[in-house]
Each structure stands twice: as C-alpha cells, then as structure tokens.
Amino acid sequence: MAAVDFEALRDDFPNLADGQPPLHYLDSAASTQKPACVIxxxxxxxxxxxxxxxxxxxxxxxxxxxxxxxxxxxxxxxxxxxxxxxxxxxxxxxxxxxxxxxxxxxxxxxxxxxxxxxxxxxxxxxxxxxxxxxxxxxxxxxxxxxxxxxxxxxxxxxxxxxxxxxxxxxxxxxxxxxxxxxxxxxxxxxxxxxxxxxxxxxxxxxxxxxxxxxxxxxxxxxxxxxxxxxxxxxxxxxxxxxxxxxxxxxxxxxxxxxxxxxxxxxxxxxxxxxxxxxxxxxxxxxxxxxxxxTIGLKAIEQRVRDLTDYAYQTLEAFDEVLLYGPETGNERGGILSFNIEGIHPHDVAQVAGEQGVAIRAGHHCCQPLMQRLGVSSTARASLNFYNNEQDISALADVINETVKLFGKR
Ligand SMILES: Cc1ncc(COP(=O)(O)O)c(C=O)c1O
Missing domain, CATH: 3.40.640.10 (Type I PLP-dependent aspartate aminotransferase-like (Major domain))
Structure with a gap:
C-alpha cells in the first residue's frame, strides 16, 4: 500500500484550505467536509x-x-x-x-x-x-x-x-x-x-x-x-x-x-x-x-486511528477531563466524547467555536446512552482523515483556556 500524503489531501477541501483564520473542523461525525471533486x-x-x-x-x-x-x-x-x-x-x-x-x-x-x-x-x-x-x-x-x-x-x-x-x-x-x-x-x-x-x-x-x-x-x-x-x-x-x-x-x-x-x-x-x-x-x-x-479505506481507517490515539492521549493528560468510551485501538473510531469537571459542554463548545475549533456539545441524539452514562450531555470531537495534529493541539488549547476561564484550575 503506497503511503498517502494526508496533509496534501487537506487542499482538496475548500473549506479547510481557504480558511483564514484556520478552521479546526472536529465535527465530522455530524457531517463531513466536501472535497472539490464532489462539489x-x-x-x-x-x-x-x-x-x-x-x-x-x-x-x-x-x-x-x-x-x-x-x-x-x-x-x-x-x-x-x-x-x-x-x-x-x-x-x-x-x-x-x-x-x-x-x-x-x-x-x-x-x-x-x-x-x-x-x-x-x-x-x-x-x-x-x-x-x-x-x-x-x-x-x-x-x-x-x-x-x-x-x-x-x-x-x-x-x-x-x-x-x-x-x-x-x-x-x-x-x-x-x-x-x-x-x-x-x-x-x-x-x-x-x-x-x-x-x-x-x-x-x-x-x-x-x-x-x-x-x-x-x-x-x-x-x-x-x-x-x-x-x-x-x-x-x-x-x-x-x-x-x-x-x-x-x-x-x-x-x-x-x-x-x-x-x-x-x-x-x-x-x-x-x-x-x-x-x-x-x-x-x-x-x-x-x-x-x-482512490485514497483507500484501509489507509483512511489507519490514519484516523493514529489521530484518535493522539487525541485520546492528549485529552487523557488533563486531570479535569473525563473521557467516555473504549480506550483506543481496534475498538474505537475517531469519535471522542468528553466532559470537563464542573463545566457545561455547551460552554466548552462555545469557547472552542470562538477559537476556530468546531466541536459539538449535547446529547448527540442519543438520550438512552446519556442515561447510561449518567449525564445529560457531553462535548464531542470527531475526526476524519483530513484532520491533523494541529487540530488536536488546538482542542487542547481550548480545554486549557476553558478550565482557566471557569476558574477550575
Ligand atoms: C449512528 C448514526 N445513525 C444514524 C444517523 C442519522 O443520519 P442522518 O441524519 O444522516 O439520517 C446518525 C447521524 O448522526 C448517526 O450518527
């Protein structure tokens, strides 16, 4: 399998390539961005x-x-x-x-x-x-x-x-x-x-x-x-x-x-x-x-898995962050739901939005699961192959900022 240059593929997506300031799009589970060829x-x-x-x-x-x-x-x-x-x-x-x-x-x-x-x-x-x-x-x-x-x-x-x-x-x-x-x-x-x-x-x-x-x-x-x-x-x-x-x-x-x-x-x-x-x-x-x-579904899967591992480790490093779902590896795709202790997920998503980081907050149309998790909502970052480590670092900055803003550290 020839190595895919995923960084170069970002240029296929006008919404990601044009963005000034950059868009850190971490909401692909809601809907993915569209490549120019589809448009x-x-x-x-x-x-x-x-x-x-x-x-x-x-x-x-x-x-x-x-x-x-x-x-x-x-x-x-x-x-x-x-x-x-x-x-x-x-x-x-x-x-x-x-x-x-x-x-x-x-x-x-x-x-x-x-x-x-x-x-x-x-x-x-x-x-x-x-x-x-x-x-x-x-x-x-x-x-x-x-x-x-x-x-x-x-x-x-x-x-x-x-x-x-x-x-x-x-x-x-x-x-x-x-x-x-x-x-x-x-x-x-x-x-x-x-x-x-x-x-x-x-x-x-x-x-x-x-x-x-x-x-x-x-x-x-x-x-x-x-x-x-x-x-x-x-x-x-x-x-x-x-x-x-x-x-x-x-x-x-x-x-x-x-x-x-x-x-x-x-x-x-x-x-x-x-x-x-x-x-x-x-x-x-x-x-x-x-x-x-043409990119290859196996390559896409591996790319998202690598990004997910990185995102999981990044979020896990915060004492204030509670992550839901399986640890990384074969059991998890590129979707990470989390909460920050004492801060409503809507506030996290709001701060993220102001910093150009698109994440979702809410019950994600899964209220029976929310009941099982014992929460009413979570914040959610979801990845696709066009994301990169900078997107995840931007999310980490958001978490730092939110925790400080709400006086939790
Ligand atoms: C797991 C799952 N099933 C079904 C749907 C419904 O998809 P759509 O709104 O495109 O019909 C979604 C959308 O978020 C989903 O995540």
Missing amino acids: ESIRHCYAHEYGPVHRGLYPLAENASENYEAARRTLARFINAGTTDQVVFTRSATEAINLVASGWAATHLQSGDEIWVSQMEHHSNFLPWQRVCNQRDARLRIIPVDDRGRLDLENAPELFGPRSRLIAISQMSNVLGTINPVREVVEHARRHDIPVLVDAAQSVGHMPVDVQELDCDFLVASAHKMCGPTGIGFLYGTSARLRETEPLLLGGGMVDEVGIDHSSWAEIPARFEAGSPNLAGAVGLATAVDYLS
Missing part, C-alpha cells in the same frame, strides 16, 4: 447533464437515467453488494431505517414479538423501532452497554430467542466511537434466523464495509457523512428481505400499473424510490465513493 461533479451535473431520471426518451433524459444507475453500481461495488438492485437510494440513513421499520417490521411483527437495539443507538435507529413496537404490541429490548462503552454481549445467547424478529445495531457509535462486533451479533442472530439491520452511518466512509462479509440483512448510511452531499443516503438489503419489504412512499416512478381499486409495484429497487430521483445527489455520492476508494 464540481454536482455543479457539472446541474450545468451540463441535468435531466429527469427514468422519465424521458430524449438523450439528455436517457443520459441522466444512466448516470443515476451508474451511481448505484458504484455504490453497490463500494459496499460489495451481491447485485446492484440491492441498493436503494433514500434521502438519508434516517429515511432508510424508517423504510425498514414501516415496510418490513410493521408487516412482520406480532403481539409479544421483540425488536432488539443497543443502548448506544442514535435516535434514528431507536425511535422507528420504538414506534413500530408500540403499534404492534411488541417489545423493544435493549442490548446493554458495559462500563467501557462496549456492547455487553456476554449474555447474548440467552438474550435473543424465538420471539426476536429483528436486531438493529450501529457499526460505530456516534458518541463513544465504539466499533461494534457486528459479525458476532449476526452470528448470534443466525441461530434464531433473526434479520440484522446495520446502521453504518458512522462507519461507511471511515473503514472498509463489506455487506456480504458482515452477512447482514439490511445496512443504511448517509452520503453527507462520507464526503458526499446532503439529501441522499441509501439502504442495502438482501434480495430476499427487500422482496418482503413494503414501500414507505407511494407515488410516481414506483409503480407497474395503477388502477382505481388496485395497483402493483415496479421491480426492486424502483419500488422504493417514489418521486423524482435525486440525480445530482446520486452523482455526488458516487464521486465521493470514488474519491474515498
């Missing part, structure tokens, strides 16, 4: 190749349809889907999860059944399951999180049983950075033939993700967290599971025939993509995937 591909699409998708017979429209389907092929290759039609474009990871909750779970759950999620799930991978369980008189069950912020699978063989209908689990926690052993969860699930949905919003784009190796039934993610545009995400599903799934949205483009009393759906994946497709979004997503693939 340009979207501009080019609108300027020169824009036309309606799957709706016109003239060359511009046919070319638009081809570009849209080419983006699907690129994405399918990226996650190693068995066939291209296993990839469904959605608005986001959130929409993809809602699609499975409404289209699959709602039609498969019966009174007394159960759906399992973990205590570290994002609200997007929690609320749709909570609602469908309430609607079907089923139980939402929780895989616990241990004191080091890892899934507690010790009792997994006894947890899942014949009433378990689905397990929905994140591959990487957006608060703790924990990389969950999805393969192990799938192996437990297979003993009872339980489908597994993987929320890969934080992992795709940061590490190699292979849906066939994971052997999952569904996987979801959002383009904007993988250097692509907002407004587009995707659902992967095995052909068998997608055939069992009802569409979430009904409307143009997803039908075979419409009658007054009855209608029939188009083939998969068109069946799940009602309405005019987001062509520029798909093109931008495919460009992002090509960009990430």
Whole structure:
C-alpha cells in the first residue's frame, strides 16, 4: 500500500484550505467536509447533464437515467453488494431505517414479538423501532452497554430467542466511537434466523464495509457523512428481505400499473424510490465513493486511528477531563466524547467555536446512552482523515483556556 500524503489531501477541501483564520473542523461525525471533486461533479451535473431520471426518451433524459444507475453500481461495488438492485437510494440513513421499520417490521411483527437495539443507538435507529413496537404490541429490548462503552454481549445467547424478529445495531457509535462486533451479533442472530439491520452511518466512509462479509440483512448510511452531499443516503438489503419489504412512499416512478381499486409495484429497487430521483445527489455520492476508494479505506481507517490515539492521549493528560468510551485501538473510531469537571459542554463548545475549533456539545441524539452514562450531555470531537495534529493541539488549547476561564484550575 503506497503511503498517502494526508496533509496534501487537506487542499482538496475548500473549506479547510481557504480558511483564514484556520478552521479546526472536529465535527465530522455530524457531517463531513466536501472535497472539490464532489462539489464540481454536482455543479457539472446541474450545468451540463441535468435531466429527469427514468422519465424521458430524449438523450439528455436517457443520459441522466444512466448516470443515476451508474451511481448505484458504484455504490453497490463500494459496499460489495451481491447485485446492484440491492441498493436503494433514500434521502438519508434516517429515511432508510424508517423504510425498514414501516415496510418490513410493521408487516412482520406480532403481539409479544421483540425488536432488539443497543443502548448506544442514535435516535434514528431507536425511535422507528420504538414506534413500530408500540403499534404492534411488541417489545423493544435493549442490548446493554458495559462500563467501557462496549456492547455487553456476554449474555447474548440467552438474550435473543424465538420471539426476536429483528436486531438493529450501529457499526460505530456516534458518541463513544465504539466499533461494534457486528459479525458476532449476526452470528448470534443466525441461530434464531433473526434479520440484522446495520446502521453504518458512522462507519461507511471511515473503514472498509463489506455487506456480504458482515452477512447482514439490511445496512443504511448517509452520503453527507462520507464526503458526499446532503439529501441522499441509501439502504442495502438482501434480495430476499427487500422482496418482503413494503414501500414507505407511494407515488410516481414506483409503480407497474395503477388502477382505481388496485395497483402493483415496479421491480426492486424502483419500488422504493417514489418521486423524482435525486440525480445530482446520486452523482455526488458516487464521486465521493470514488474519491474515498482512490485514497483507500484501509489507509483512511489507519490514519484516523493514529489521530484518535493522539487525541485520546492528549485529552487523557488533563486531570479535569473525563473521557467516555473504549480506550483506543481496534475498538474505537475517531469519535471522542468528553466532559470537563464542573463545566457545561455547551460552554466548552462555545469557547472552542470562538477559537476556530468546531466541536459539538449535547446529547448527540442519543438520550438512552446519556442515561447510561449518567449525564445529560457531553462535548464531542470527531475526526476524519483530513484532520491533523494541529487540530488536536488546538482542542487542547481550548480545554486549557476553558478550565482557566471557569476558574477550575
Ligand atoms: C449512528 C448514526 N445513525 C444514524 C444517523 C442519522 O443520519 P442522518 O441524519 O444522516 O439520517 C446518525 C447521524 O448522526 C448517526 O450518527
């Protein structure tokens, strides 16, 4: 593997390269910065190749349809889907999860059944399951999180049983950075033939993700967290599971025939993509995937791991800082949640913002996890391959400054 010059890659990102004063962007778990090639591909699409998708017979429209389907092929290759039609474009990871909750779970759950999620799930991978369980008189069950912020699978063989209908689990926690052993969860699930949905919003784009190796039934993610545009995400599903799934949205483009009393759906994946497709979004997503693939997902993973080790050690050196989640290494991606004793995380984020350091503070759409941690909120720094050690030093300066400002030292 040829060494990648990650420092030089910063120049690919106008927001990082142009910034005066410099921007220390440590909020990639919320949304990543966009490289110029992605921005340009979207501009080019609108300027020169824009036309309606799957709706016109003239060359511009046919070319638009081809570009849209080419983006699907690129994405399918990226996650190693068995066939291209296993990839469904959605608005986001959130929409993809809602699609499975409404289209699959709602039609498969019966009174007394159960759906399992973990205590570290994002609200997007929690609320749709909570609602469908309430609607079907089923139980939402929780895989616990241990004191080091890892899934507690010790009792997994006894947890899942014949009433378990689905397990929905994140591959990487957006608060703790924990990389969950999805393969192990799938192996437990297979003993009872339980489908597994993987929320890969934080992992795709940061590490190699292979849906066939994971052997999952569904996987979801959002383009904007993988250097692509907002407004587009995707659902992967095995052909068998997608055939069992009802569409979430009904409307143009997803039908075979419409009658007054009855209608029939188009083939998969068109069946799940009602309405005019987001062509520029798909093109931008495919460009992002090509960009990430050219750098190499293994190289990206290693880069972020090195930065995470450095950031962990830097933050750990402060007596006032309490870090959450696993120690560094294979168990953690580039997400570090922390609190400073006696100082509200919003104050930390405010001071950081004034110094050009972008971090997030709050419950990070993970209130069940906050309850487990015994806090209402944390500060969070999240890394991507375009960060460097100066960004982390800038965060250390923020912590020093905040501690002094609030008279804690
Ligand atoms: C783990 C996880 N799942 C799901 C989501 C939802 O992603 P989106 O808001 O792009 O739909 C997020 C967003 O932060 C996330 O971190």
